Amino acid sequence: MKIFLTGASGLVGSAFAQAASRRGHHVTGLVGSYAGTVPGVTEKRSLDLTDDAALTAAVLEAFPDAIVNCAAVSEPPQCDADPARAQALNVALPAILARLAHHVSARFVHLSSEQVFDGTNPPYAIQSPTRPINLYARQKLESERLVLAAAPEFAIVLRAPLLTGNSLSGKRSLHERLFADWAAGKAPLVYSDEIRQPCTAANLADVMLELLERNDVRGLYHWAGAEPCSRLELARRIRAHFKLGETAAPLQAVTRAENPKAAAKRQANLTLDLQPLAGKLKTPLETIEAQLDQFIVPPPFREWYFAQA
Numbered sequence: 047m048k049i050f051l052t053g054a055s056g057l058v059g060s061a062f063a064q065a066a067s068r069r070g071h072h073v074t075g076l077v078g079s080y081a082g083t084v085p086g087v088t089e090k091r092s093l094d095l096t097d098d099a100a101l102t103a104a105v106l107e108a109f110p111d112a113i114v115n116c117a118a119v120s121e122p123p124q125c126d127a128d129p130a131r132a133q134a135l136n137v138a139l140p141a142i143l144a145r146l147a148h149h150v151s152a153r154f155v156h157l158s159s160e161q162v163f164d165g166t167n168p169p170y171a172i173q174s175p176t177r178p179i180n181l182y183a184r185q186k187l188e189s190e191r192l193v194l195a196a197a198p199e200f201a202i203v204l205r206a207p208l209l210t211g212n213s214l215s216g217k218r219s220l221h222e223r224l225f226a227d228w229a230a231g232k233a234p235l236v237y238s239d240e241i242r243q244p245c246t247a248a249n250l251a252d253v254m255l256e257l258l259e260r261n262d263v264r265g266l267y268h269w270a271g272a273e274p275c276s277r278l279e280l281a282r283r284i285r286a287h288f289k290l291g292e293t294a295a296p297l298q299a300v301t302r303a304e305n306p307k308a309a310a311k312r313q314a315n316l317t318l319d320l321q322p323l324a325g326k327l328k329t330p331l332e333t334i335e336a337q338l339d340q341f342i343v344p345p346p347f348r349e350w351y352f353a354q355a
């Protein structure tokens with residue numbers, strides 16, 4: 047399959063490129079500012095995805111069998127800091143990609159988020175009422191609607207959970223950020239009463255590919271890990287996994303009640319109901335243990351880490 051992949055340098059995009067290349071697909075990988083190589087990408091292109099004309103030309107030139115959108119402003123604080131840029135990447139971009147997919151008759155995979163729910167009444171099924179409580183979540187919800195309306199016969203929209211794993215920069219995912227704090231001698235702040243259901247970006251990428259390779263799947267789906275877990279518990283397990291007991295600064299547990307202003311924009315419990323996909327795919331649901339086994343010491347912090355050993 048010829049796949050046009052946006053966000054190839056991101057946490058999910060880079061995992062997807064590697065999964066797709068293992069399965070023999072040709073991947074045209076679009077990056078923004080990332081200058082390094084992207085393993086798994088057959089052909090790397092740098093493009094500002096807010097340039098509609100350049101994006102349209104690139105899609106028409108590639109004339110792909112599938113478009114996979116992993117580009118985004120993927121963190122709520124970044125959306126609040128630059129709402130116009132976030133709107134362009136999180137809403138306008140998926141809408142134009144869906145129209146292009148429809149135009150060239152390509153399958154389209156777009157990623158949404160667990161954050162479309164408010165976190166007060168889990169577990170959330172696909173049909174559960176959505177109630178976004180921050181700008182990022184509102185944008186992801188709007189993108190779902192626009193994509194499914196523009197390419198109903200071609201689009202798969204997956205709501206993903208908190209994602210773990212190894213990023214190209216070594217500074218993107220949860221364990222990598224914990225390492226950044228520890229290497230700087232800081233005690234990371236982690237919520238003890240926020241529940242998420244993480245899976246690795248690599249596991250999500252396998253699901254995206256599996257759905258893409260099947261010709262009978264369209265519409266909106268949920269995917270996540272096998273186990274809901276608090277952020278604090280996850281951080282504790284990461285710390286134990288890397289045997290950082292005495293050498294790194296302790297975790298600072300906080301509760302939502304202690305930070306009411308921040309909590310107003312953060313969901314308490316985003317456990318997802320994974321029907322109808324759970325148990326029906328070749329890709330397994332990942333336990334936390336299976337995720338920990340895949341984490342590597344992030345390259346930017348290796349020197350610090352091995353000096354502790």
Ligand SMILES: NC(=O)c1ccc[n+]([C@@H]2O[C@H](COP(=O)([O-])OP(=O)(O)OC[C@H]3O[C@@H](n4cnc5c(N)ncnc54)[C@H](OP(=O)(O)O)[C@@H]3O)[C@@H](O)[C@H]2O)c1
Pocket residue numbers: 052053054055056057058059076077078079080093094095096115116117118119120135157158159160206207208209210218
């Ligand atoms: N990470 C999570 O926990 C999580 C959870 C649920 C859903 N999701 C969703 O999953 C998708 C992928 O997220 P992610 O975490 O992999 O994102 P990420 O690591 O933040 O990567 C974002 C990607 O978008 C690209 N990009 C941003 N602005 C661009 C521009 N103007 N032009 C070209 N490329 C641009 C970046 O390219 P450069 O770096 O090269 O500039 C990068 O490749 C998003 O839709 C996100 O909302 C993520």
